[in-house]
Amino acid sequence: MPTSENFSSIGKYSIKSQKLDHKEITNRSGLPHNYLKHLWCIILAGGNGSRVNDLIRRWKGRSIPKQYCAFVGTKSMLEHTLLRADSLVKPERQRVLIAKDHLQDAQLQIADRWPKSVILQPSNCDTLPGIFLPLTHVYARDPKATVIIYPSDHFIYPQESFVRMMESAVQAAEELPNLLLIVGTPANSLELDYGWICPTQQIWKTKDYTIFKVKQFLEKPSRERAEAAMACGSLWNTMIMAAKAHTLWQLGHTYAPEVLKHFEKLYQVIGTPREKRVLDLIYEVMPSKNFSKDILTPAADRIGLLLMKDVLWSDWGRKQRIIETLMRIGKQPNFPVTLASGNRPLCKSTSNLSVM
Numbered sequence: 001m002p003t004s005e006n007f008s009s010i011g012k013y014s015i016k017s018q019k020l021d022h023k024e025i026t027n028r029s030g031l032p033h034n035y036l037k038h039l040w041c042i043i044l045a046g047g048n049g050s051r052v053n054d055l056i057r058r059w060k061g062r063s064i065p066k067q068y069c070a071f072v073g074t075k076s077m078l079e080h081t082l083l084r085a086d087s088l089v090k091p092e093r094q095r096v097l098i099a100k101d102h103l104q105d106a107q108l109q110i111a112d113r114w115p116k117s118v119i120l121q122p123s124n125c126d127t128l129p130g131i132f133l134p135l136t137h138v139y140a141r142d143p144k145a146t147v148i149i150y151p152s153d154h155f156i157y158p159q160e161s162f163v164r165m166m167e168s169a170v171q172a173a174e175e176l177p178n179l180l181l182i183v184g185t186p187a188n189s190l191e192l193d194y195g196w197i198c199p200t201q202q203i204w205k206t207k208d209y210t211i212f213k214v215k216q217f218l219e220k221p222s223r224e225r226a227e228a229a230m231a232c233g234s235l236w237n238t239m240i241m242a243a244k245a246h247t248l249w250q251l252g253h254t255y256a257p258e259v260l261k262h263f264e265k266l267y268q269v270i271g272t273p274r275e276k277r278v279l280d281l282i283y284e285v286m287p288s289k290n291f292s293k294d295i296l297t298p299a300a301d302r303i304g305l306l307l308m309k310d311v312l313w314s315d316w317g318r319k320q321r322i323i324e325t326l327m328r329i330g331k332q333p334n335f336p337v338t339l340a341s342g343n344r345p346l347c348k349s350t351s352n353l354s355v356m
Contacts, residue, residue: 031088035170038142038144038145038146039170040095040138040145040147040245041085041095041148041150042095042131042138043094043095043096043097044127044130045067045078045097045102045106046097046098046130047067047099047130048065048099049153051318051319052317052319052322055322058339059339064105065099065105065153068102068105068106068109071334071335072326073334077154080156081150081152081154082110084162084163084166085148085150088170092116092117095118095119095134096110096118096119096134097133098121099121099124100121106118119134122280123286125287125289126288128252128256128259128294128295129289130291131291135245135248136263136266137270138245139246140271141271143246144244144245145244145245146243146244147242147245147248148170148240149241149242151240153317154313154314154315155312155313155314155315155316155322155325156313157312158312162311164208165183165306165309165310166242168209168306169209169242171206172306173242173244176211177244177247178302179243179302179303179304180241180247180302180303181241181243181303182214182237182239182240182304182305182306183305184237184306185308185313186235187230187234187235187236192220192221192223193220195218195239195296196217196221196229196236197217197218197234197235197236197237197305198215198216198218198233198234199215199234199235200212204304209306209307209309211306213304214300214301214303214305215300217237217292217297217300217303219290219296219297235305237296238308238313239291239292251295251299252295255294255295255298256289256294258287259286259287259289262282265278312328312329323337
């Protein structure tokens with residue numbers, strides 16, 4: 001079994017040697033044309049980010065979902081995510097999921113993609129319906145689709161290294177079409193509000209990246225279970241994924257049929273005048289299901305784990321993580337630091353960061 005040492009001895013990586021500006025590199029992918037032909041991207045921007053609401057409210061004077069905030073620089077987290085998506089996938093083959101309640105904030109940032117690439121979620125029924133709603137739109141339009149799934153509220157740096165990694169994820173999804181590929185990043189602290197992935201043997205490899213089989217998923221484990229997972233070389237789940245659309249659809253039917261039966265109805269009317277009415281009707285009875293708990297956990301043997309490297313990743317779900325990340329790269333946040341620190345000295349630990 002891989003150990004934590006295996007995942008943390010790749011070599012030193014200098015964050016400060018990279019510039020923070022994200023440059024669009026659309027159509028520079030080294031992927032074969034036949035892979036790009038059916039490549040789609042789903043950007044998940046429907047969450048509320050409640051754990052940093054207090055910081056944002058005191059900073060902005062009102063509650064704004066964190067994905068629409070520019071914590072550093074001039075671009076929001078969503079805008080940075082769209083730049084990463086543009087590096088591999090044409091905008092017309094992207095679908096951005098937003099909540100109806102966020103429409104005003106979203107339209108200001110994605111006006112050039114409105115409304116063709118935007119999907120409005122009638123209500124938040126957790127992450128499983130949040131993924132399968134845009135997936136239904138993609139699958140109805142392209143049954144041969146390969147789908148990349150990006151959360152929009154993560155800090156990822158630098159873009160170039162991340163894009164190279166996602167090219168390998170797409171290649172693996174094409175060559176291992178019955179697996180869902182998920183990106184894991186080395187765990188170096190006991191983050192109890194993260195998902196954890198326990199890897200087993202290697203099943204696929206390129207020059208730079210490796211895919212492992214998955215033994216177990218742990219969603220927000222107890223301290224005791226997280227300590228055991230960390231000791232055996234487990235990784236944090238980034239929820240960045242790549243898979244054939246039909247593979248995701250099959251996983252949904254197998255592990256969440258009570259959800260998929262509603263999206264089957266929507267699938268039948270995508271692109272017709274009935275689409276809006278059916279969408280509203282199915283969300284009146286849509287159960288709340290969590291993708292990690294209800295799909296990833298029971299389907300561990302149908303998932304491949306891609307090891308992240310040469311990338312700084314952090315889930316900015318807590319204000320201290322935002323501060324620590326920006327300290328690491330030598331950048332000042334756009335908000336007053338005292339709003340996040342409560343006038344207390346900031347911890348200089350970087351334990352919440354993954355950098356290889």
